[in-house]
Amino acid sequence: MKGPLFYSKILLFGEYGIIKDSKGLSIPYNFYNGALKTDENPSESAMASNESLKRFVDYLESIDRDLVVFDTQSLSDDVDRGMYFDSSIPQGYGVGSSGALVAAIYDKYAQNKITVLENLTREKLLKLKTIFSEMESFFHGKSSGLDPLNSYLSIPILINSKDHIEATGIPSQNTEGKNAVFLLDSGIIGETAPMVGIFMENMKQEGFRSMLKNQFIKHTDACVEDFLKGDVKSLFKNTKRLSKVVLNHFKPMIPHQFHDLWKKGIETNAYYLKLCGSGGGGYILGFTENIENAKLALKDHKLEVVYSF
Incomplete structure (x- = not known):
């Protein structure tokens, strides 16, 4: 048995900002995917995934039934038969590994589910996001629901504000x-929960809140608008500003050995780096006006082009 494929995602702009109502832009990334599966001879990783699904089933039963109802009987039976999530999406890399799993479970076991084929009104999108937020909170403590939404619909999503x-x-x-x-591979697995913890702690400081609103969110919103309009010149100007703000104020989220590389990009204009997801490891997102120059400047690192324009 193998279910439909659900893809990874990349949040181009909006990490951390969307917690505080900045704009955001999320796109599917079809290079990685996952599907629900059962095997006769499961591997160790399949068995580990199955164990995690058992705990997830218990958690899903605690979600408000007014929001979403699952066919937990079928789900439990399938999990008892050894079902697991077979995924090529790297975990802890900021490309939505838990989001794809959540999308797959909702797709197969939710009753009266909202489907991609319907006219996706704002209300339906928000309802899906709320359901996915509840479901994915099992994995990270607090989730916006955006990763599973992107994975489920497999279309770019523009976040104007929370609602x-x-x-x-x-x-x-x-x-x-x-x-x-x-994408630049940091070679380190990032943990979402501690990074979000650091961010929430920083939010208690007036100076940090003011920087977030007047610099981080301002530049993020400008980047989203530039990208959608196709205003390349302005996009790179604002991405550079954003990269600077992240280097100055989100240092704990940038793996230590990348601080100099980050700075070098800003100083030489060969590339601009930003967080991909919560940071702390995983992938780092890069923007460049000349991919060949960037590859040269980053020749010691693993680089994957996700979008050319």
């Missing part, structure tokens, strides 16, 4: 283009 999200189109890729968005 206003919409499906959106993004400028089409141009594989000949020199401008690119890429």
Whole structure:
């Protein structure tokens, strides 16, 4: 048995900011995916995933039935038969490994589910996001629900504010283009919960809150608007500003050995780095106006181009 595939995602802009109502832009990343599966001879990782699903089933039974009802009987039976989530999505890398699992479970076991084929009104999108937020909280303590939403719908999602999200189109890729968005592998697994903890602790300080509103969110919103409009010149100007703010105020979220590399990008304009997800490890997101120059400057690192324009 193998279920449908659910893809990873990349939050291009909005990490941390969307907790405080900044804009955000999330796109599916089809390079990684996962599906629910059962095998006759499960591997160790399949058995570990199955154990985690057992705990997840108990958790799903605690979710308010007015919000969503699952066919927990079928789900329990399948899990008892050894079902697991077979995924190529790296965990702790900020590309939505738990989001894809949540999307797969909802797709298969939710009753009266909202489907991709319907007219996705703002109300339906918000309801899905709320359901997914509840479901994914099992994995990270507090979830926005965006990762599973992106994985479930497999379309770019524009976050205008907490209560206003919409499906959106993004400028089409141009594989000949020199401008690119890429992923840089830090080689370290990041943990979401401690990073969010540091952020919440910082939010208690007036200075940090003011920086978030007047710099971080301002530049994030500008980047989203530039990207959607296809205003490349302005996009790179604002991405550079955002990269600076992150280096100055989100240092704990940037793995130590990448501080100098981050700074070098800003100083040489060869590339600009930003957080991918909560940071602390996993992938780092990069933007460049010349992918060949960026590859040269980052030749000692593993780089994956995710979007050319």
